[in-house]
Amino acid sequence: MSDPLTLAEIKDYGVDVFCWCNRCSHNGVVEIELLIAHCGPLLSFPSVHGLLRCQACGSKDIAARPNWRGLGVVARHDPANGSERHLSLRQAAHRPVRRQ
Ligand SMILES: [Zn+2]
Numbered sequence: 295m296s297d298p299l300t301l302a303e304i305k306d307y308g309v310d311v312f313c314w315c316n317r318c319s320h321n322g323v324v325e326i327e328l329l330i331a332h333c334g335p336l337l338s339f340p341s342v343h344g345l346l347r348c349q350a351c352g353s354k355d356i357a358a359r360p361n362w363r364g365l366g367v368v369a370r371h372d373p374a375n376g377s378e379r380h381l382s383l384r385q386a387a388h389r390p391v392r393r394q
Pocket residue numbers: 315316317318319320348349350351352353
């Protein structure tokens with residue numbers, strides 16, 4: 295396979311990051327711009343895993359993947375349901391970032 299994606303490359307695709315807690319199955323979408331603000335644009339995507347913490351159970355065992363659209367099985371990024379607030383960076387202030 296090719297080299298891991300960087301956060302900047304994921305942003306270029308226009309997608310956010312879907313996260314899943316391996317302990318309690320809590321899940322949510324973290325905005326890519328929030329990750330870049332805290333981790334820098336050149337962080338490789340696999341490194342994101344160690345930076346996330348579940349807000350439901352506190353576990354750091356978080357799976358993350360780009361929230362590709364059109365896969366069907368991926369939760370849609372719907373601002374109305376607030377799902378992007380369910381998970382946040384360990385040190386991040388709650389600061390929803392709105393595109394557009
Ligand atoms: Zn959890």
